[in-house]
Amino acid sequence: MARRRSKEKQPSKEDYQLKEKLKIEEGVFDTRTMLRIGKLFSKGVVASMEFIIARGKEADVYLADAGEKLDTDFLALKIFRLENARFQKRIKYIEGDPRFGKVKNTVSEIVGAWCKKEYGNLLVAEAVGVHAPRPYAFNGNVLAMEFIGREGKPSRTMREEKLANPEKTLNAILEDARRLYSGELVHADLSEYNVLMKEGVPYLIDFGQAVHIKHPDAQAYLERDVFNILHYFSKRYGIERDAAEALRSITK
Numbered sequence: 001m002a003r004r005r006s007k008e009k010q011p012s013k014e015d016y017q018l019k020e021k022l023k024i025e026e027g028v029f030d031t032r033t034m035l036r037i038g039k040l041f042s043k044g045v046v047a048s049m050e051f052i053i054a055r056g057k058e059a060d061v062y063l064a065d066a067g068e069k070l071d072t073d074f075l076a077l078k079i080f081r082l083e084n085a086r087f088q089k090r091i092k093y094i095e096g097d098p099r100f101g102k103v104k105n106t107v108s109e110i111v112g113a114w115c116k117k118e119y120g121n122l123l124v125a126e127a128v129g130v131h132a133p134r135p136y137a138f139n140g141n142v143l144a145m146e147f148i149g150r151e152g153k154p155s156r157t158m159r160e161e162k163l164a165n166p167e168k169t170l171n172a173i174l175e176d177a178r179r180l181y182s183g184e185l186v187h188a189d190l191s192e193y194n195v196l197m198k199e200g201v202p203y204l205i206d207f208g209q210a211v212h213i214k215h216p217d218a219q220a221y222l223e224r225d226v227f228n229i230l231h232y233f234s235k236r237y238g239i240e241r242d243a244a245e246a247l248r249s250i251t252k
């Protein structure tokens with residue numbers, strides 16, 4: 001956007017102050033993302049940024065100090081990349097879902113819809129009692145949610161942990177899949193990478209691609225989720241469960 005270029009060369013005083021407050025070096029976030037974090041800052045959701053928890057292909061997740069509006073010390077900020085062409089492939093998870101209309105095929109629009117969708121999916125998860133991060137707010141490509149961890153130390157993924165009680169953990173994950181289904185959602189990216197272990201309890205994360213059960217591929221995604229989880233527990237812990245039975249227990 002040529003109109004903005006001259007402004008960008010010389011950051012405004014507000015931009016400068018914001019960067020100072022956010023403790024982030026210049027150049028880490030683009031201007032739009034900065035402004036959106038700034039909005040969450042002025043709404044009392046975010047107080048300051050701490051450090052990066054995970055760097056992904058589509059999004060980075062940061063630990064942040066919670067603002068005065070939240071009744072917690074920390075939160076996780078998931079910031080989706082605006083310059084990411086991979087999102088073009090993801091449109092099928094949005095357009096087949098009856099909750100969404102047609103989304104324009106620009107990366108920025110798809111990313112915005114994706115972030116909003118993850119927020120909405122997390123609200124459903126919360127409503128039906130799934131162990132998942134509580135969503136606090138979103139703005140454009142920035143999602144603020146409950147931090148899963150202790151004293152600023154993020155919980156590890158299930159893959160990084162040797163489970164003390166794998167049977168119990170598997171049951172808890174299947175029960176959460178059942179609860180999610182009762183809220184008419186299928187996670188659609190369930191795996192040992194998208195489960196965090198906090199004090200022995202599995203928390204499901206990464207709800208961007210979760211779809212409504214009326215999505216034409218919802219059943220196939222559910223089968224894939226169940227397959228991934230059962231396969232992992234079989235391979236790593238030697239636990240064998242019948243996939244058809246597990247599916248029935250989720251959809252009953």
Ligand SMILES: Nc1ncnc2c1ncn2[C@@H]1O[C@H](COP(=O)(O)OP(=O)(O)O)[C@@H](O)[C@H]1O
Nearest residue numbers: 054056057059061076133146147148154205206
């Ligand atoms: N709410 C959270 N609390 C703590 N850590 C989180 C949270 N959300 C994500 N993470 C960390 O960030 C990583 C990437 O997040 P995820 O939502 O899975 O994004 P991606 O789409 O990049 O896989 C996770 O594996 C986890 O380590």
Ligand SMILES: [Mg+2]
Nearest residue numbers: 193194205206
């Ligand atoms: Mg993930």
